[in-house]
Amino acid sequence: xxxxxxxxxxxxxxxRMKESGVPPSFDEMKDALxxxxxxxxxxxxxxxxxxxxxxxLPNRARALEVIKLPEAYSPSIKPQVRGFSPSVIEGSLxxxxxxxxxxxxxxxxxxxxxxxxxxxxxxxVPISAxxxxxxxxxxxxxxxxxxxxxxxxxxxxxxxEAGILDGDTVIIRNGSTANPGDIVVALVDDExxxxxRFRRKGASIxxxxxxxxxxxxxFGPDRVKIQGKLVGLIRRYH
Numbered sequence: 001x002x003x004x005x006x007x008x009x010x011x012x013x014x015x016r017m018k019e020s021g022v023p024p025s026f027d028e029m030k031d032a033l034x035x036x037x038x039x040x041x042x043x044x045x046x047x048x049x050x051x052x053x054x055x056x057l058p059n060r061a062r063a064l065e066v067i068k069l070p071e072a073y074s075p076s077i078k079p080q081v082r083g084f085s086p087s088v089i090e091g092s093l094x095x096x097x098x099x100x101x102x103x104x105x106x107x108x109x110x111x112x113x114x115x116x117x118x119x120x121x122x123x124x125v126p127i128s129a130x131x132x133x134x135x136x137x138x139x140x141x142x143x144x145x146x147x148x149x150x151x152x153x154x155x156x157x158x159x160x161e162a163g164i165l166d167g168d169t170v171i172i173r174n175g176s177t178a179n180p181g182d183i184v185v186a187l188v189d190d191e192x193x194x195x196x197r198f199r200r201k202g203a204s205i206x207x208x209x210x211x212x213x214x215x216x217x218x219f220g221p222d223r224v225k226i227q228g229k230l231v232g233l234i235r236r237y238h
Contacts, residue, residue: 054067117152180200205220
């Protein structure tokens with residue numbers, strides 16, 4: 001027998017997994033259940049695990065698996081989450097032969113669009129700046145909308161609470177501006193590229209991680225160039 005809060009959390013995790021393939025973050029669970037702190041979520045998850053409804057997967061950040069649902073499963077009990085949740089496609093990334101190095105372009109392929117993968121982006125300690133086009137991938141045309149787009153392979157775990165994991169491929173709309181709260185590709189000092197949430201701190205720019213293990217980094221406005229905004233991601237399951 002589950003308490004109402006336990007059942008609400010279980011169904012929220014289940015519905016989020018069905019929608020995006022990504023478990024919700026602890027902050028999203030806290031907001032959805034209107035709890036004051038994440039410690040209450042920890043207690044609910046432990047209780048669900050002890051009762052055999054969920055399983056925590058070892059050696060993987062924020063990895064939960066729903067094993068079973070209550071017998072009296074009611075789809076009407078659906079807490080509403082606030083905040084960012086990227087669209088996710090399951091499937092193989094499959095590399096194509098590298099074309100001549102063009103600027104990012106989109107090539108119509110029926111219901112899909114071909115966009116270039118431009119190397120790796122750090123979701124953790126920044127790595128060297130964005131590389132040249134390594135290969136192309138196809139994404140659904142409806143996923144990206146208008147504008148120029150490119151893709152980057154994620155390295156690191158600083159954005160896990162935004163649903164972005166090490167090894168994901170993020171889809172970026174090319175652009176040089178961003179609004180506070182956007183997840184962006186930021187180029188620091190023209191040599192370090194990183195994927196972070198964009199904030200302003202007075203006249204300075206803050207690059208905010210979505211993982212409490214990482215500190216927010218503050219820079220003068222002349223040190224950071226926005227290279228585009230996140231619009232979606234592709235995840236590969238091994």
